[in-house]
Amino acid sequence: MPTEILMPALSPTMEEGKLAKWLVKVGDEISAGDVIAEIETDKATMEVEAVDEGTVAKILIDEGTEGVKVNTAIAVIAGEGGDISDAAEAAASAPAAPEAAPSEPAAPKGPEPEDDPEVPEGTEMVSTTVREALRDAMAEEMRADGDVFVIGEEVAEYQGAYKITQGLLDEFGAKRVIDTPITEHGFAGLGVGAALGGLRPIVEFMTFNFAMQAIDQIINSAAKTLYMSGGQMGCPIVFRGPNGAAARVAAQHSQDYSSWYAHVPGLTVVQPWSAADAKGLLKSAVHSPNPVIFLENEILYGQHFDVPKLDDWTVPLGKAKVVKAGSDVTLVSFGIGMAYVTKAAEELKGLGIDAEVIDLRTVRPLDINTILASVKKTGRCVTVEEGWPTCSMSSEIGFQIMEKAFDYLDAPVARVTSKDVPMPYAANLEKLALPSVAEVIEAAKAVTYTA
Amino acid sequence: MATKPKTAATRNQGGTHSRSRQSTSRTAKKTPAIAEFSKEQELAAYRDMLLIRRFEEKAGQLYGMGLIGGFCHLYIGQEAVVVGMQMALKPGDQVITGYRDHGHMLATGMEAKGVMAELTGRRGGYSKGKGGSMHMFSKEKNFYGGHGIVGAQVPLGTGLAFTNVYRGTDNVTLTYFGDGASNQGQVYESFNMAKLWHLPVVYIIENNKYGMGTSVERASSNVDLSERGASFDIPGEQVNGMDVRAVKAAGDRAIAHCRAGKGPYILEMLTYRYRGHSMSDPAKYRSKEEVQKMRTEHDPIEQVRKRLLDKKWAGEDELKSMDKDVRGLVGEAAEFAQTDPEPDPSELWTDILH
CATH class of the missing domain: 3.40.50.920 (Rossmann fold)
Incomplete structure (x- = not known):
């Protein structure tokens, strides 16, 4: 019996990916565990291993193809003793593979926002993912101000657990893009100390679920110090990272902290939807002299929105x-x-x-x-x-x-x-x-x- | 010399030492040299310690009169620690501590008036009356608080040291915490990052033998807190925190280590607080004799006073006159703290955001 190899989902929120490279060709014998292809998601390049044994009968998706939906058939394997041409034919006559699996994530995509009065007329709009918009915002702010730095788990050499900090290490170096140990309470506090000392840290939490380990430093040290010091000692810091439910990651990794942080005087709490707002608000958050909680969403990271092509696109904090x-x-x-x-x-x-x-x-x-x-x-x-x-x-x-x-x-x-x-x-x-x-x-x- | 119980299990000084750790940087652990002080240094240390002592006594008095509210943790008995360390600093070095912080503020040069007025919650206080005893700051004096959550200042101080490296200065951050805080997890998260990134921070553990009412022996599996950096390969020393000269000498060593880019250093100051944990603590967990013994045999101020007199660097009259000056200064501060108005009601709504 011929077996179809389907485009795998390589992360909880992956919907599609690029078939970067085939490592086998038609006629090759493969056994379970062999690496047969490389697939690029928006986060990483991953190797795909064969699960079944047999002979590669047909390659259905050419290498280099982008936007291959999860669960699309990408190749056909002829089982042991099977004829590879039969298998290939069977595959050709088989009903088309179901269109992706858009049931996951649960949230539907909405239409683009209408014309934005905040954008000057005639401004060129560039289709950008939320992920790229966030990265661009940080890069622009780091170029503009040497006191801005990014610190968190896997932000540098790994290029970000969700690839939000991709490329920042190359441009700004290890002094300003800093990998931490897994030590949320510690690095959140260290970031607050650096902000009290006059720097402008952007602290990335791999997810805000992990920030509960650090919430004392966020609230007692970052949010309250300006007041407790009679206005002497401010804390210009951004805590950012994905918040809320992703897809199928269950109770400890699926919580929306908006109202938790919104409860606290001294904090500014942002949760953008579109890429344009993500970029403009993150830039404003970095400019802010106050601690800002910047709540992102993993499902939105890969979604495209139009972002105005402007030298310094900012969106005001506190404005619906x-x-x-x-x-x-x-x-x-x-x-x-x-x-x-x-x-x-x-x-x-x-x-x-x-x-x-x-x-x-x-x-x-x-x-x-x-x-x-x-x-x-x-x-x-x-x-x-x-x-x-x-x-x-x-x-x-x-x-x-x-x-x-x-x-x-x-x-x-x-x-x-x-x-x-x-x-x-x-x-x-x-x-x-x-x-x-x-x-x-x-x-x-x-x-x-x-x- | 302040002493503390050591158990055979934790000291293990014999030849049976079997730990595999091969540390090269742990130096001079139990052999702190005592700095010889000049006459000027002795006099300065004496006056600075006296100011803290008199200030705290007055604060205790005002608390008893109901003029200071809430929590009020006095530093009496521990004066040599902060005064000795301050003598080892240079301009631009930062200081941060927990809630037993009045002595640190005075030692960094913050004015007694502003500190006392903050204790009474008046508008002339360092935080305009909005911080209180545990939350005062002075950018000008590089004093970063004054933090009320036990141990929270340790990552913050580590972050200040990070700032020094980021900015390329050779400044050092003194991060004070107590024996109680030394059991908080974030202290070790900080140790790890500080060593990993060679941050110039001196962690000063003020071991006054009790975390609130719980003795070190009842709270810490290894009572030698200078070893708390061992698994991070951070050198540590135990220091006689009742002798300002020993503190200064240890401070010099630790700060030189940090300034040379070798990373953090731990100083465990063996010290003692004469008063309870806070004003509301009757301190029933220790004997009167224990306290009395420390006061009469190891008092940090009396030690300097005796040396000054023995060496004939000062006469009784001179010291009396110094005491009078200090009392005058503290009296003025107390007067100000009682007459200065409370904050304007509009202050309720200011300083929440910049």
């Missing part, structure tokens, strides 16, 4: 953005939550509901005025986030709307959040635990009293 104007209901979200919201807004249009969509971008300070202006217009609000419901950003937004726009509300504020459970591993349960587009639509229908 109306991504889509609308009149019937206000949808408020941030970070990857925007993926649900933008998709839901499109579908709601088909139902005759015109949603206004707000991307908070910064969750502390909360740009409540932008939300209130919208709610006063629409009279209805749905908040959407991947955090847990209790003491969430939604709790805060809902409360402030009640305090400041109570008389404008035509329905109670609704929220769509992760379920109040630790993140399960099983694919179906994970999907249930996360918010969904359907839930956003249901909530919007409920607050607009649409059947």
Whole structure:
């Protein structure tokens, strides 16, 4: 029986990759464990090993092909005693391999934001991944200011666990791109000390899940020192890294810390969605004289958005953005939550509901005025986030709307959040635990009293 | 000489030593030389220690009167440590410590008035009344706090030392912590990075024998805290922290090591606090005799006083007059701390963000 070799998923969030090189050719005998190909993901080049024994009957995807979806058949192996030409034919007549496996990650891709009033007219836009945008932001800031440096686990020689710091070591050297031991509490504190001493560290956490080891230094040392010193001693530092659920990494690696950090006076907390905002906000975070928590998302890293080609593109901290104007209901979200919201807004249009969509971008300070202006217009609000419901950003937004726009509300504020459970591993349960587009639509229908 | 119990198990000084560690940098572990002080040095050390002693006594008094609130950890008995170390520094070197910090502030040259007014929570305090006893800073004097979380200052001090390397200066950071903090994990995370990256930081463990109410023997598997850097190959010394000359000599060695780019150094200062852990601690966990013995036989200030008199470098009258000056200074600070107004209510909302 011929066996198909499928494009493997080489990381929890990989959806496609480049078939960089074949190390076998048609007619080669292979056995399990042989390296047969090299595949480039957006994070690394990986070797693919054969699982079965047999003879290579057909190469279905040429080397050098980019964007090969996970689970696409890339070659056919004739089993022992099998005829390789039969196998090749069988493969040719077989139904096409299923199109990738877009079920993972769960979050859908939304449309690009509408024209951005922050971008000067006529500016060239460059399609850029969030990953590249973050890297570019750091590189630009490091070129501009010798006091800016990056420190964290695997940021230098490994080029970043998620390849956000790719290329920085080559350009800036080991003095400014610093690999640490696995010692979050220690290097977070060291970074805060360096910031108190006048440097401008960018501390990368491999994920914010690991920053819980360091949260005392972030809150007690970074956030409070300016106040405790009567304004003498500021702490210009950025803590950044992926936050929230990735895909199938379960409870200890899937937590959204937005509301944890947003709770703390002295911190600025950012969670961008688009690449343009990721770049512009990270640059502003590095400029900030205050400690900034910069929450990224692994699923967004590989997504493309247009980024304005400008010498110094920055996005102000603390300023939400109306991504889509609308009149019937206000949808408020941030970070990857925007993926649900933008998709839901499109579908709601088909139902005759015109949603206004707000991307908070910064969750502390909360740009409540932008939300209130919208709610006063629409009279209805749905908040959407991947955090847990209790003491969430939604709790805060809902409360402030009640305090400041109570008389404008035509329905109670609704929220769509992760379920109040630790993140399960099983694919179906994970999907249930996360918010969904359907839930956003249901909530919007409920607050607009649409059947 | 301050002593502390040593157990056979932990000292292992005989020929049965079987550890495989081949360390080349651990030097002069138990043989601290005592620096000979000039008359000027003795007088300066005497005055600086006296200032801390009188200041702390006054702070204790104001606490008793309800003028100082919250936690207040006095440094009485430990004065020789910070004064001796400060004598070994040069301009630009940084100092950071934990919550028993009044002595460090005075030693770095911060004004008694500003420190005392912070203790009483007044607007003229170093943190405008918003920090209190445990949280004061002075950029001008290179004093980086004043930190209330046990051990948290250790990574911070390591980061200041990182700044010195990054900037290419030859400055050194003194990072003080206690025997209690020496059991915090982040201390060892810091040791590892400091040695790995050759950071110029002197870790000064002020071993006053008790982490709050728990003696070192009940808290530490190896009571020789100067060995705490052993697995990182950081040299360490035990120092008689009641003798300001021994402290200065050890400080000179440690700082020279750091300035030469050889990385961190550990000094375990064997010292003693006469008062409780904080003002609210009756210190029932130790005997009155133990405290009395330290006070009468090892007091850091009395030792210098005796030498000054013996060598006829100062007469009783001169020392009395110095004491009077110091009392005057502390009295003024206390007066200021009681008359200076509380912070304006608007200060509640300032200094949260730059």
